[in-house]
Amino acid sequence: LSGEENPAHLEQVIRLPGQQYDEESGLYYNRHRYYNPGQGRYITQDPIGLRGGWNLYNYPLNPVSEIDPLGLSMWDDAKSGSCTDGFCNALSFIIGPSKFDSEEDAALDALKNINNQSICSGTEYGGLICKDVKNKYFATTPISGTNDGLTLSALACPQNTTNSADYHTHGMEEAGYENNKFSPLDISDNYKNYRNGYLGTPDGTFGKVDISYKTVTYQKNKLTDHCEIR
Template sequence: YDQADRLVEAQTPEEDEAYSYDGLGNRLSSADYPLWDYNANNQLTGFDETSYSYDDHGNMTAKTVGGTTTTFTYTVDNRLQKMEKDTGEEIGSYVYDPFGRRLWKEVDGTRTYFHYNDEGLAGEYTADGSELKSYGYHPGSSWTTNPLFLRLGDEYYWYVNDHLGTPQQLVAENGSIVWEARYDAFGKAEVVVAAVENNLRFPGQYFDGESGLHYNWHRFYDPSTGRYISADPIGLAGGMNLYAYVGGDPVNAIDPEGLKTYMCTAPLHALGGEGTRSGPDVVGNLLYHQYLCVSEGKGAKVCGGQDQRGQKWYDPISGPGTPSVDSYDWDKCEEVEPEDKCIENCLLTKFGETRPRYGIPFGTDCQEWADKALEECREDCKNAKKQP
């Protein structure tokens, strides 16, 4: 590892790996390809015989390999909707629910439906409702991570996972290995036993055979580059590099969905102060900034709130709202929701949305925004759980 804890070398029985990075975590070289190119937005533009194009929202829209181009189309909320060959032939199409979970995909005219529970992907079904696969997970697992079993019809197969919860083998009840894969450090799998199909990969990821990409709830991960193909939906709150995977340390870190939600208070930015308020740090003093945080893999916290623009004298009374710049502080934040992946993902989406007009009393202040965001996500998730 380098001084930033990024993987620079790995030795395996199959192949040695080596990587170098720039200051923002972009891969500059690998053992196989000595030169990787990027634009000013940290978007990978090419390596070897592969080149990429992007739209104004940071989504990869085209991938060209040796003269053959694949195009990518997205929904209005930047979720991958369709992939096509340059001949116009469709590779795959995808539809999502309001929380960003993929409801179905269609490949070669066959549609597969996906059902979820609080642990993640629970089952796959045909268009007529027949079950194709069902999954179970170890208790306390993160979203679609550390699977316990795969059921195909009346047969159960048991997962053997690594320390991250990534499947290494599937074992039948008689002890025979029916699926096995060998991975490079960034999750590209070589399946060496395939008597049974298994699509679960890195924590929270589902392998799509039609594209080679891994569906990872909010966006797609490309194991061949170790990057996401679209920008982080929560923007810079998730880090300066909107495409990097777990800070370049895939051997030790994971990128599943959040685990807890916190409501935090701090002194007002304009007034300053110590503790959780401007002025006396006592209950009843309303001079405080309020915001939300959710925890992600390896204990990292992502926060979001509402702030004033701070450019005009009238901005604190009524002016454009802007995302606040906040961080988690254990003595200023209180857990308000235990593990609830629906709520955390709803909040992550809200962190990336345009803020309403800020104002006291003519607008939405930071306390109102945080309270409303949490309440809306609670209500949306409550209603979603009522649906059959």
């Protein structure tokens, strides 16, 4: 902590973990609440309550090497699936995404969860498949597109994870569209982004573009093939 000493009396309000120093109180400002560097904890309770853990005053990170600029880091990391250790990992089992040993299993689970809604609404849905540092795979929350298109370029995997694939649906059966297979644009986008692609179709087919083996494969009857009002 000697790096925070200021014998020359220079004006520097940003402290080691990226927090803003409040001169009047001697506390560090983290937007949602104040952190007491002497006690190593926040002075007010977590605004998200027990959802952030049993200790309502805990600073969940290493205050020298990591930051929590909003005072909400553990909850966000657990929900996104980016953390793999400690209490954050335990919390992630409750509020985070389901994780799998294979990329394909993660994609299949995501498509099973969204294909019914896609068929009912006639809308394409999709997201990314991410891999954490322990080689576990999970899907990001799906976003919606239109009846014949979806843009995933603005999506990114959480911090400390890598993107290995994407997944999307093809809505409902429509005249003039080949909804039950990858479009040429689907396939070219996977090669351009250098990631595998997974597809859920209105007839319940589960498709895969494997860019390493340069193959496109389909498995019938893996997903729902009709609209169920739930």
